[in-house]
Amino acid sequence: MNPYRRATLLCSVGLGTTLTFASSHWLLAWMGLEINTLAITPLMAQHHHPRAVEATTKYFLTQATAAAMILFASTTNAWMTGEWSINDLSNPIASTMFMAALALKIGLAPMHFWMPEVLQGLDLLTGLILSTWQKLAPLALIIQTAQTIDPLLLTLLGISSTLVGGWGGLNQTQLRKILAYSSIAHMGWMIIVIQYAPQLTLIALGTYIIMTSAAFLTLKMSLTTKISTLATTWSKSPILTSTTALVLLSLGGLPPLTGFMPKWLILQELTKQDLPIIATAMALTALISLYFYLRLLYAMTLTISPNMINSTTPWRTQTTQTSLPLALFTTAALGLLPMAPAILMLTT
Amino acid sequence: MAVSKTTLKTLFGVYGVIHRQTLLLPSTLRCSVILSSRSIYERDYRRPGQPPDTRWPWQKIQFDFSKGVEGIKKHIGLLKDEFVQRWTGPEGRPLIDHMLEQTRVQWEFRGPESLSQWVVSSDQEIGGRSEAYIKLGKNNTTCMLYGTLCSTPPRDGETRYSGYCTLRSKQPLASFDRKKYYDWSSFNTLHMRIRGDGRPWMVNMSAETFFSHQRDDIYSYFLYTRGGPYWQDVKIPFSKFFLSSRGRIQDDQHVLWLDKVKSIGFTLGDKADGPFQLEIDFIGLCSDLAHTEEFAYELYKRNPEV
Numbered sequence: 001m002n003p004y005r006r007a008t009l010l011c012s013v014g015l016g017t018t019l020t021f022a023s024s025h026w027l028l029a030w031m032g033l034e035i036n037t038l039a040i041t042p043l044m045a046q047h048h049h050p051r052a053v054e055a056t057t058k059y060f061l062t063q064a065t066a067a068a069m070i071l072f073a074s075t076t077n078a079w080m081t082g083e084w085s086i087n088d089l090s091n092p093i094a095s096t097m098f099m100a101a102l103a104l105k106i107g108l109a110p111m112h113f114w115m116p117e118v119l120q121g122l123d124l125l126t127g128l129i130l131s132t133w134q135k136l137a138p139l140a141l142i143i144q145t146a147q148t149i150d151p152l153l154l155t156l157l158g159i160s161s162t163l164v165g166g167w168g169g170l171n172q173t174q175l176r177k178i179l180a181y182s183s184i185a186h187m188g189w190m191i192i193v194i195q196y197a198p199q200l201t202l203i204a205l206g207t208y209i210i211m212t213s214a215a216f217l218t219l220k221m222s223l224t225t226k227i228s229t230l231a232t233t234w235s236k237s238p239i240l241t242s243t244t245a246l247v248l249l250s251l252g253g254l255p256p257l258t259g260f261m262p263k264w265l266i267l268q269e270l271t272k273q274d275l276p277i278i279a280t281a282m283a284l285t286a287l288i289s290l291y292f293y294l295r296l297l298y299a300m301t302l303t304i305s306p307n308m309i310n311s312t313t314p315w316r317t318q319t320t321q322t323s324l325p326l327a328l329f330t331t332a333a334l335g336l337l338p339m340a341p342a343i344l345m346l347t348t
Numbered sequence: 349m350a351v352s353k354t355t356l357k358t359l360f361g362v363y364g365v366i367h368r369q370t371l372l373l374p375s376t377l378r379c380s381v382i383l384s385s386r387s388i389y390e391r392d393y394r395r396p397g398q399p400p401d402t403r404w405p406w407q408k409i410q411f412d413f414s415k416g417v418e419g420i421k422k423h424i425g426l427l428k429d430e431f432v433q434r435w436t437g438p439e440g441r442p443l444i445d446h447m448l449e450q451t452r453v454q455w456e457f458r459g460p461e462s463l464s465q466w467v468v469s470s471d472q473e474i475g476g477r478s479e480a481y482i483k484l485g486k487n488n489t490t491c492m493l494y495g496t497l498c499s500t501p502p503r504d505g506e507t508r509y510s511g512y513c514t515l516r517s518k519q520p521l522a523s524f525d526r527k528k529y530y531d532w533s534s535f536n537t538l539h540m541r542i543r544g545d546g547r548p549w550m551v552n553m554s555a556e557t558f559f560s561h562q563r564d565d566i567y568s569y570f571l572y573t574r575g576g577p578y579w580q581d582v583k584i585p586f587s588k589f590f591l592s593s594r595g596r597i598q599d600d601q602h603v604l605w606l607d608k609v610k611s612i613g614f615t616l617g618d619k620a621d622g623p624f625q626l627e628i629d630f631i632g633l634c635s636d637l638a639h640t641e642e643f644a645y646e647l648y649k650r651n652p653e654v
Binding site: 048049050051053054057058120170171172173174225226227228231295299303305306 | 434437438439443446447448450531533534557558559562565600602605607635
């Protein structure tokens with residue numbers, strides 16, 4: 001793509017999210033979401049492959065539907081209460097409709113069906129933008145209105161997302177689909193605690209972005225999109241293979257890695273709120289997700305697949321891809337747990 | 349009958365009513381009614397020279413109770429298998445199989461039930477005179493596609509060219525006739541053991557499409573057979589397949605994505621009238637690690653910026 005066009009589109013994507021962040025009026029927030037959707041559409045379809053165009057079309061249709069529902073919810077709220085302010089979402093019908101629309105936007109179960117197919121049709125960098133940046137604006141709106149939304153709805157969305165994210169990712173061999181289901185599960189964790197402690201949602205979002213970025217950039221560096229080719233990365237870059245193994249464990253939420261922080265804090269908060277059953281259910285669903293992360297780890301590091309090369313290949317030409325973002329995200333994905341008190345203090 | 353339907357439509361002026369004819373009403377009413385709920389791409393094939401089928405959908409129903417019961421049993425069984433397969437691994441096989449496999453035999457002809465997965469077609473569909481049949485070969489171990497090619501076009505006033513026959517695999521179906529796809533992303537080469545008659549065949553593969561105008565997209569490559577009594581091992585990398593749509597090679601080429609393959613087919617259309625035969629032992633896939641080409645055809649910008 002022409003670099004000027006790509007820069008314009010990326011700036012528009014950033015503008016849309018920032019507009020939603022900065023808005024206190026529903027119409028402006030909706031506009032930001034629409035700018036976001038429209039700007040990322042050409043980025044998704046830039047490769048002109050039918051599967052990319054299919055993914056773009058599906059994404060556009062779901063996001064446009066969600067945006068239309070948001071507009072409808074906000075106008076219903078304005079009609080009933082006379083308020084356009086985001087913080088004054090007091091009508092129950094409007095708030096439920098709004099939550100359903102935003103669940104569709106970020107791919108919460110049961111509105112998650114578009115996510116694996118869309119991610120599968122995209123290249124890894126666009127998939128990364130979709131999984132991380134595109135979640136910011138809708139989550140910002142959810143955080144602002146969480147107190148007015150039915151708690152049962154939020155709990156159901158959260159638990160079903162973690163369940164679906166775990167079960168759905170179990171029998172996949174395509175890595176982008178696995179990361180899509182991982183995204184659905186992580187969104188579930190963010191939503192379940194939003195009504196009790198929004199700062200934990202922010203922490204979960206931040207750590208999710210860091211870990212997912214590390215995962216996507218690793219796959220981009222080793223040019224793998226399925227488990228069988230992932231299994232041959234050890235000969236190309238042993239250090240990357242070992243750090244990726246740790247990033248996968250971090251995604252699974254194992255201590256002492258960064259991914260443990262949001263899960264621990266969320267489970268602690270749920271227990272404090274006298275919700276032990278929900279906390280137990282969330283912990284058990286995390287185990288299902290952990291299974292497919294471990295499966296990736298097993299394929300990558302603990303076994304040696306049939307391969308022509310039986311040793312590492314130091315003579316491979318150096319990659320032209322920049323490795324600084326990967327290094328930063330990997331370090332952050334592995335080493336931020338000791339900073340948990342500081343991060344908590346920053347977000348409260 | 350047609351007149352009474354037309355009168356009905358004229359009276360009500362309803363858009364999107366189920367019918368097979370496009371109707372243009374007088375200018376006073378100013379409404380043109382496309383009267384089919386299905387797109388033109390999904391309608392039953394109309395053989396050139398034949399009148400369109402104008403029956404209402406309920407007139408085409410053939411109700412059979414015993415068939416219905418068998419169908420329910422079959423589909424519930426398939427659904428149960430799908431649930432049980434998930435415990436084993438992706439596609440019902442353990443993950444270690446997915447990681448270790450470098451070859452897979454996708455189709456082999458070892459009994460009469462193997463032929464039911466294939467569909468034979470020739471230009472008889474459009475009124476031509478070619479004939480094509482399949483049967484099991486010697487000892488029920490191979491598939492024999494044989495027949496006669498005739499390139500005389502049918503005299504229906506519409507068709508100008510004729511003379512083809514094709515063997516195509518049926519799309520795999522899950523329970524309740526949901527479409528399934530083959531995931532061949534672990535492989536990069538098609539491996540077949542065939543015994544031909546020296547004619548040039550084409551191997552066609554179709555993948556999952558989303559838009560209706562991609563319905564006829566096919567990825568093709570040539571299959572030159574040697575003839576003679578000796579078997580031929582043919583290995584075609586998937587990077588060599590080029591895109592064509594309705595028989596026309598497309599300018600904007602792209603590689604075949606292997607994660608959702610619908611079917612494979614063999615076509616003969618070499619304009620040489622006479623008998624033909626193709627014997628297939630198996631069709632398999634293999635992962636050739638030495639073949640690193642992603643796509644064999646370079647794309648040039650048609651209007652480069654200077």
